[in-house]
Amino acid sequence: MQTQQQVSGAFALIDSLKRHGVKHIFGYPGGANLPIYDEIYRAEQAGELQHILVRH
Template sequence: MASDLMNKMESMSGAKALMKAMEKEGVKQVFGLPGGANLPMYDEFSRCDIRHILVRHEQSAAHMADGFGRVSRKPGVCFATS
């Protein structure tokens, strides 16, 4: 019975699961810098309504996400590389 359920379940990447979770939480934009380990997440941006704001440095992304969250009272999200 459990194997039947597993066969019917949709396969989902971690990147897709993350985007779905962020959309569910009301995230509208993400501040970040693509590279290495987070590239699969960037591939998912084209399939969702979350806007990516490109920064030139990871610290800038963190400060922008923090400031956005404080001012808007909405989730401020930062993507950084490994």
């Protein structure tokens, strides 16, 4: 029997980017996208991605 695991949309997004070979992400953190930045932080700590802060 196979069990299913629930994941957040933020996890699914970052996991998909990593699977496609993305190494650098440009972005500007803010209220609505903070869950995504939590996943980016985890990926950066693991050495899988690099976030580059942009300016407006």
